Amino acid sequence: MIRLYECVANQHDLRLVAIAAVICALGTYSTFAMGRQVFCNIALKERLAWAATGILATSTAIWATHFIAMLAFEPSLAFGFSVGQTIASFLVAVLLVGLGAGTVVARSDLPGRMVGGAVVGLAISAMHYTGMGAYHVQGTLQWDLSTVTWSVLVGMALASLSTILGFSPRRRVRRLAPAILLAAVCGTHFLGMSALTVVFDPRVEIPGGSLDGTVLSIIVANAALLIVGLSLAALRLWHVNRQRHEAESQRLRDLADIAVEGLMICDGNTITGINHSLERVLGLPREALIGSPLQRILPGLAVEHIPTAQEADAVLRGGNEASIPVRVIAQTITIQAKPHTVVAVRDQRERLRAEAEMHRLAHHDALTGLANRHQFNAALDARFASRRAEDASFALLILDLDRFKVVNDTLGHGMGDELLRRVAKRLLCALRDEDLVARLGGDEFAILKAGGVDLAAIQALAERVIDILARPFLIDGHILNIGTSIGIALAPTDGDRAEVLMGNADMALYGAKEEGRGRYRMFEASMNARIQARRSLELDLRRAIARQEFELYYQPQVDARTGAFDGAEALIRWHHPVRGMVSPAEFIPIAEETGLIGNLGEWVLRTACTQALSWPEHLTVAVNLSPVQFRDGRLATTIRNILAETNFPPARLELEITEGSLLQNEQRTLVILRELRALGIRISMDDFGTGYSSLSYLRRFPFDKIKIDQSFVRRTPDDKESAAIVRAIAMLGASLGMKTTAEGVETDAQSSFITGEGCDQIQGYLISRPVPARQIEALFTRPEPVALRA
Numbered sequence: 038m039i040r041l042y043e044c045v046a047n048q049h050d051l052r053l054v055a056i057a058a059v060i061c062a063l064g065t066y067s068t069f070a071m072g073r074q075v076f077c078n079i080a081l082k083e084r085l086a087w088a089a090t091g092i093l094a095t096s097t098a099i100w101a102t103h104f105i106a107m108l109a110f111e112p113s114l115a116f117g118f119s120v121g122q123t124i125a126s127f128l129v130a131v132l133l134v135g136l137g138a139g140t141v142v143a144r145s146d147l148p149g150r151m152v153g154g155a156v157v158g159l160a161i162s163a164m165h166y167t168g169m170g171a172y173h174v175q176g177t178l179q180w181d182l183s184t185v186t187w188s189v190l191v192g193m194a195l196a197s198l199s200t201i202l203g204f205s206p207r208r209r210v211r212r213l214a215p216a217i218l219l220a221a222v223c224g225t226h227f228l229g230m231s232a233l234t235v236v237f238d239p240r241v242e243i244p245g246g247s248l249d250g251t252v253l254s255i256i257v258a259n260a261a262l263l264i265v266g267l268s269l270a271a272l273r274l275w276h277v278n279r280q281r282h283e284a285e286s287q288r289l290r291d292l293a294d295i296a297v298e299g300l301m302i303c304d305g306n307t308i309t310g311i312n313h314s315l316e317r318v319l320g321l322p323r324e325a326l327i328g329s330p331l332q333r334i335l336p337g338l339a340v341e342h343i344p345t346a347q348e349a350d351a352v353l354r355g356g357n358e359a360s361i362p363v364r365v366i367a368q369t370i371t372i373q374a375k376p377h378t379v380v381a382v383r384d385q386r387e388r389l390r391a392e393a394e395m396h397r398l399a400h401h402d403a404l405t406g407l408a409n410r411h412q413f414n415a416a417l418d419a420r421f422a423s424r425r426a427e428d429a430s431f432a433l434l435i436l437d438l439d440r441f442k443v444v445n446d447t448l449g450h451g452m453g454d455e456l457l458r459r460v461a462k463r464l465l466c467a468l469r470d471e472d473l474v475a476r477l478g479g480d481e482f483a484i485l486k487a488g489g490v491d492l493a494a495i496q497a498l499a500e501r502v503i504d505i506l507a508r509p510f511l512i513d514g515h516i517l518n519i520g521t522s523i524g525i526a527l528a529p530t531d532g533d534r535a536e537v538l539m540g541n542a543d544m545a546l547y548g549a550k551e552e553g554r555g556r557y558r559m560f561e562a563s564m565n566a567r568i569q570a571r572r573s574l575e576l577d578l579r580r581a582i583a584r585q586e587f588e589l590y591y592q593p594q595v596d597a598r599t600g601a602f603d604g605a606e607a608l609i610r611w612h613h614p615v616r617g618m619v620s621p622a623e624f625i626p627i628a629e630e631t632g633l634i635g636n637l638g639e640w641v642l643r644t645a646c647t648q649a650l651s652w653p654e655h656l657t658v659a660v661n662l663s664p665v666q667f668r669d670g671r672l673a674t675t676i677r678n679i680l681a682e683t684n685f686p687p688a689r690l691e692l693e694i695t696e697g698s699l700l701q702n703e704q705r706t707l708v709i710l711r712e713l714r715a716l717g718i719r720i721s722m723d724d725f726g727t728g729y730s731s732l733s734y735l736r737r738f739p740f741d742k743i744k745i746d747q748s749f750v751r752r753t754p755d756d757k758e759s760a761a762i763v764r765a766i767a768m769l770g771a772s773l774g775m776k777t778t779a780e781g782v783e784t785d786a787q788s789s790f791i792t793g794e795g796c797d798q799i800q801g802y803l804i805s806r807p808v809p810a811r812q813i814e815a816l817f818t819r820p821e822p823v824a825l826r827a
């Protein structure tokens with residue numbers, strides 16, 4: 038080391054040494070600047086050009102450094118340089134630097150870089166000692182071989198290290214490389230020079246044709262200029278290239294970032310970029326992913342497996358290991374002359390959620406969340422289509438809520454909706470998981486009971502459902518009492534197709550309702566015939582008004598004390614062309630259900646007013662109004678128009694209503710009744726005593742008359758309870774200032790009892806059966822009153 042120091046400090050012109058070092062530094066900087074271009078994603082031609090320029094720049098740097106340093110060497114003796122060997126030294130440098138660079142390009146891994154760098158180190162030594170061969174001085178050159186060896190080894194080691202660091206992925210490390218290569222060049226040179234001793238020998242002459250210091254300075258200066266020029270050009274090009282690359286990358290990133298769908302760029306299976314959308318989907322920053330393998334976020338998927346024509350389903354692994362369903366498609370693009378893969382990643386969560394919601398809406402009832410008719414039908418069809426033995430027999434239960442309409446009409450649809458929701462909840466509680474319950478619409482529900490046709494189990498289920506729905510519902514402070522009727526059909530006995538089974542369960546339901554609601558009925562073949570008959574009756578009823586098949590009969594009402602006629606009740610009769618006389622008890626409910634009661638009721642009113650006009654003026658006519666007629670808001674207007682049309686005095690018209698009219702919408706009915714009362718029409722409460730809240734109605738509306746239901750009258754005077762009821766009603770009427778009429782009086786005993794209890798009026802077979810209009814007219818023109826037994 039001392040020799041080295043003395044060699045540099047005492048035997049060299051330090052100013053020239055500094056120039057040599059600057060030129061060498063510029064050269065080594067260009068070496069790596071250009072060397073890195075060879076590894077960029079650019080065309081092969083460009084890479085080769087960069088490689089050639091880099092080799093030339095490096096060789097020239099080594100060569101120029103050597104010769105400037107040689108000029109700085111001051112042996113105090115005459116010296117010169119042989120032209121041939123000077124040129125040869127340059128060629129040696131070019132060849133060996135080329136070999137070293139080629140090794141690094143061919144194998145850019147660590148061993149490749151190590152060996153390539155060592156070859157470059159060898160190039161420095163080879164150039165140095167070939168160059169020393171060109172050096173002629175007036176004396177002899179004596180070499181210390183061990184120092185020479187060290188100069189070679191140090192040069193190779195440092196050059197190798199510089200190459201290893203120069204192509205490191207870490208920028209900071211890369212920055213050290215030019216300085217280390219500089220150390221390799223300078224180290225080799227000055228160690229080599231310290232191995233040299235020049236011994237003066239006056240016999241030695243400088244060969245002719247040798248280059249003297251001035252010529253060499255010109256050559257070296259030019260070489261140095263070339264290196265500086267090349268270095269600056271390399272710098273400039275590198276800078277421009279880098280800017281272009283940056284701009285291109287930025288443009289790509291910007292384009293990718295404004296894309297709504299997730300995009301990722303892969304170099305092979307390595308992620309080199311992702312856009313904002315994908316960052317959002319993953320919940321991870323791009324910094325955490327760039328450089329990672331694709332499988333980090335698309336487990337089990339390689340770039341070559343991603344389709345390029347049609348999207349494929351995949352699972353994306355995001356932050357917190359979340360699995361995100363996506364669709365992926367790949368496209369190949371060229372970035373800086375190298376093929377890359379752009380993977381488009383489409384988040385499917387929203388679509389799948391929307392699909393699930395659509396599926397839910399399509400298959401579920403929006404109000405109750407139960408299966409809807411569509412899903413139920415599909416399940417039923419699936420049962421029939423299934424070839425599995427355990428699916429072959431099952432029970433279908435159709436439910437219709439009793440008195441639901443009353444709640445809906447009186448308390449509003451909001452309450453009706455809430456009630457349906459509560460019903461759904463109770464049904465779910467009553468069923469097993471494998472049973473399917475659906476809301477078919479309105480207040481109609483259906484249950485598909487799994488597990489064969491064990492009659493005891495089916496009946497137990499029906500009873501359980503009836504029981505839970507019969508219990509009161511407490512909603513918004515209202516206690517609601519409804520119930521349900523159930524029709525049951527068994528597959529395959531009662532139907533081997535969905536429509537047939539449903540139809541038969543419906544018939545059974547109808548049967549349950551007919552029997553008085555709050556009960557279940559199993560389907561029986563005979564029901565079919567009954568229903569058919571009812572349907573045909575319904576069709577006939579629609580045509581009956583136009584065909585004038587109806588007639589009004591009248592049943593007289595007499596004063597209980599005097600026997601004088603007070604008037605008559607109009608009772609409709611239907612002369613069916615095939616069946617003969619059909620009872621109103623049979624067809625009025627059908628007319629009510631089908632809405633025909635509106636037209637029929639109008640016809641009865643108009644006919645009664647027209648016919649009663651010919652009766653003695655003091656006699657009244659009583660007409661029955663169905664509860665369904667009160668649903669028509671124009672009822673009072675219709676009656677007023679009929680009175681005006683027929684010119685019948687309102688005071689002679691009496692309208693008989695039942696509790697049902699008040700029960701369905703008390704407020705609306707009371708408004709209509711007050712309008713009718715304002716016209717002067719009398720209002721009677723019919724069938725009194727059969728309901729359960731009659732007394733409250735009597736308090737709320739001042740009826741003109743209370744008609745005691747014939748079911749009590751018929752059992753008087755023997756049945757004590759009935760007699761007590763008749764007595765109580767008669768007293769109630771008297772205390773409220775309302776007339777009382779006993780209907781269904783058939784015997785003298787009943788008549789005597791009724792009269793004795795203070796009833797005002799009597800109606801029944803004892804006086805007369807209902808008779809046609811002509812007969813009642815004849816009866817009313819009879820001079821003497823009816824003889825009643827006191």
Ligand SMILES: Nc1nc2c(ncn2[C@@H]2O[C@H](COP(=O)(O)O[C@H]3[C@@H](O)[C@H](n4cnc5c(=O)[nH]c(N)nc54)O[C@@H]3COP(=O)(O)O)[C@@H](O)[C@H]2O)c(=O)[nH]1
Nearest residue numbers: 608609621622641661662663780781782783800801802807
């Ligand atoms: N909305 C309308 N309802 C009507 C109309 N016409 C009749 N009806 C209702 O139909 C039910 C059956 O009526 P009907 O078969 O006519 O029976 C009435 C009488 O015939 C019967 N009656 C009368 N006296 C006796 C008797 O002594 N014994 C006995 N066994 N039956 C008797 O009672 C029926 C009258 O009842 P009511 O109306 O309660 O006074 C019936 O509910 C009718 O109301 C119509 O035009 N519109």
